[in-house]
Amino acid sequence: VGEALLADVTAILPALVLVGWGVGLLFLTLVVPGARRARVAWLGLVGLGVALVVCVLRWDHPLGGFGGAVVLDNYGLFLSFISIVAAALTVLIALGREDATGDWCEHSPLLLFSVAGLTLVSSADDLILFVGLELFSIPLCVLMARSGPARKAEALALKCFLLVVLASAFLIYGIALVYGSTGTTALPGLVEGVVDESQALALIGAGLILTGLALQGVAVPFYVWSSPWVPVAGLASVGTKVAAFAILGRVLVLRHPSLGDDWSPLMALPAALAMILGNAAALSQEDGRRVLACAGIAHAGYLLVGVAARDEWGLAGLLFYLLAYAFADLGVLAVLTWDEGFRRRPWLAAAMVLFVLSLAGVPLSGGFVGKYYLFRAAVRADLTWLAVLGMLTSLVSAWAYLRGIAMPYFGAVPLPTRPSVLLAALVIAVAGTLLLGLWPGPFFQVAQSATTWSP
Amino acid sequence: LVTVTYYVALSVVLFTIGLVGVLVRRNTVLILMSVGLMLNAANLALVAFAHHFDHLDGQVMALFVVVVGVVEAVVGLTLIVAVFKTRRSVDVDEMGSTEG
Numbered sequence: 001v002g003e004a005l006l007a008d009v010t011a012i013l014p015a016l017v018l019v020g021w022g023v024g025l026l027f028l029t030l031v032v033p034g035a036r037r038a039r040v041a042w043l044g045l046v047g048l049g050v051a052l053v054v055c056v057l058r059w060d061h062p063l064g065g066f067g068g069a070v071v072l073d074n075y076g077l078f079l080s081f082i083s084i085v086a087a088a089l090t091v092l093i094a095l096g097r098e099d100a101t102g103d104w105c106e107h108s109p110l111l112l113f114s115v116a117g118l119t120l121v122s123s124a125d126d127l128i129l130f131v132g133l134e135l136f137s138i139p140l141c142v143l144m145a146r147s148g149p150a151r152k153a154e155a156l157a158l159k160c161f162l163l164v165v166l167a168s169a170f171l172i173y174g175i176a177l178v179y180g181s182t183g184t185t186a187l188p189g190l191v192e193g194v195v196d197e198s199q200a201l202a203l204i205g206a207g208l209i210l211t212g213l214a215l216q217g218v219a220v221p222f223y224v225w226s227s228p229w230v231p232v233a234g235l236a237s238v239g240t241k242v243a244a245f246a247i248l249g250r251v252l253v254l255r256h257p258s259l260g261d262d263w264s265p266l267m268a269l270p271a272a273l274a275m276i277l278g279n280a281a282a283l284s285q286e287d288g289r290r291v292l293a294c295a296g297i298a299h300a301g302y303l304l305v306g307v308a309a310r311d312e313w314g315l316a317g318l319l320f321y322l323l324a325y326a327f328a329d330l331g332v333l334a335v336l337t338w339d340e341g342f343r344r345r346p347w348l349a350a351a352m353v354l355f356v357l358s359l360a361g362v363p364l365s366g367g368f369v370g371k372y373y374l375f376r377a378a379v380r381a382d383l384t385w386l387a388v389l390g391m392l393t394s395l396v397s398a399w400a401y402l403r404g405i406a407m408p409y410f411g412a413v414p415l416p417t418r419p420s421v422l423l424a425a426l427v428i429a430v431a432g433t434l435l436l437g438l439w440p441g442p443f444f445q446v447a448q449s450a451t452t453w454s455p
Numbered sequence: 456l457v458t459v460t461y462y463v464a465l466s467v468v469l470f471t472i473g474l475v476g477v478l479v480r481r482n483t484v485l486i487l488m489s490v491g492l493m494l495n496a497a498n499l500a501l502v503a504f505a506h507h508f509d510h511l512d513g514q515v516m517a518l519f520v521v522v523v524g525v526v527e528a529v530v531g532l533t534l535i536v537a538v539f540k541t542r543r544s545v546d547v548d549e550m551g552s553t554e555g
Contacts, residue, residue, distance in 0.1 A: 128516065134523050138530055145534055151541045155550040158534040162486055162547070165527045166477055169493035172520055173470055176500040176513075180463065183508050185516060 011065025021047030022112035044108030069126035074450035076123030083118040086238040096422030160223035167215035174208030225293035267308035274301025314377035321370030331355035331429030360398035366436025462503030469496035
């Protein structure tokens with residue numbers, strides 16, 4: 001019994017650390033006076049660091065817990081790693097703004113809970129993963145409500161929240177129907193069950209699950225991008241992708257490599273649509289933040305290419321690209337947060353151009369190498385048309401991003417900032433983007449080892 | 456004899472009522488209640504299937520759904536109260552667009 005309990009606890013260790021740390025910070029509200037609460041943010045960063053160390057230590061030691069409902073394998077760890085890095089950069093950017101002091105005795109725990117939800121989704125091997133999904137999105141809605149002018153922020157958060165709960169209702173009802181037709185909630189064997197049964201109940205259930213995921217994946221980033229407290233948008237846009245592709249990758253590729261051609265068009269078509277529509281929408285936007293929101297859709301399309309390629313090459317490309325996207329997306333946010341005095345510095349403009357080029361996929365940046373891996377996997381999987389379409393839309397997106405993000409940035413509204421903190425976020429984002437672009441080999445190997453092995 | 460089909464049929468009816476409520480109602484409290492109805496429809500289906508298969512997976516799942524439903528109600532009502540304080544209305548149409 002003791003060993004089983006130890007395995008259970010170890011399997012959810014990253015989430016346990018994050019939730020435990022968050023609850024601890026919540027108690028600090030009792031002792032820390034209001035004026036000094038911004039400093040609690042640094043403790044939150046330490047908590048993220050501890051979770052990161054746990055993830056690194058558990059690498060290559062796959063372990064299942066709770067009767068196989070949770071599997072802490074490399075795939076889940078890599079995705080947890082991306083979410084933690086995105087959350088840490090989000091905190092740094094938020095701290096960089098002087099007006100965003102806020103009550104970090106509340107903000108830090110909410111952020112930590114949200115990331116804990118992501119780590120749970122990343123390593124869930126059972127339909128119980130919806131709990132992780134809720135744990136990710138509900139704290140984000142509360143964070144949205146607690147940021148910026150109350151009148152605007154709270155209404156936005158409530159509307160976002162209503163969509164989140166509607167998405168969860170679809171997801172859970174779909175889970176109930178799939179369970180009813182297959183008799184199991186565990187992911188291994190689930191898709192075979194749905195395909196074998198191929199009765200109305202199973203298909204409707206699968207459709208409802210996908211509807212719920214898509215609704216959440218589109219609604220949350222869009223509302224968050226229009227919220228006044230921008231940094232949350234960084235975690236939201238990376239986090240929804242982490243959650244969605246944790247589920248899709250695990251169900252469709254890791255657990256069911258034999259399914260092959262049956263469902264590949266089902267992923268290739270949405271991928272193509274997302275790439276075309278996302279970039280077209282980005283072209284029509286003038287505001288930098290809206291361009292980023294539309295770019296998020298297009299990038300979901302590029303990531304779907306990795307799933308459509310249905311092998312470990314595609315999945316490794318997906319992981320690599322998601323990491324590059326996280327650095328570039330949060331890098332743009334860091335630069336946008338900077339105030340007037342620094343906007344005139346050439347090195348800041350250079351960093352901005354680097355991030356935008358990485359988002360568009362221009363050589364020497366992480367985004368280019370990620371797209372190269374993704375499209376190579378697509379060509380290997382006889383989806384050459386998808387790779388060609390991806391390259392064409394990337395060309396268009398370069399124009400959209402440069403026009404929509406980089407140009408307005410030079411004339412944007414100044415904000416009071418703490419340069420030293422923002423500089424830390426910027427350095428991390430630049431280092432990540434350049435490292436992934438100039439020295440991708442080791443990172444890709446790590447991503448590959450995250451997709452080939454599972455207990 | 457009451458078979459699992461009856462339960463599932465009832466849960467589909469409940470889910471549909473909830474979905475129609477979400478789409479038709481403009482009052483956020485009622486929307487939240489409708490979503491609650493959808494979650495409970497899922498619970499009914501889960502428990503009925505668990506009884507049908509004669510194992511506990513579905514019941515465990517239903518337990519988690521109950522917890523998630525409670526969390527959603529708490530956070531949702533809190534947000535509604537907060538919005539009501541500043542806007543004197545809980546109607547989604549009166550919340551305006553993002554510039555509010």
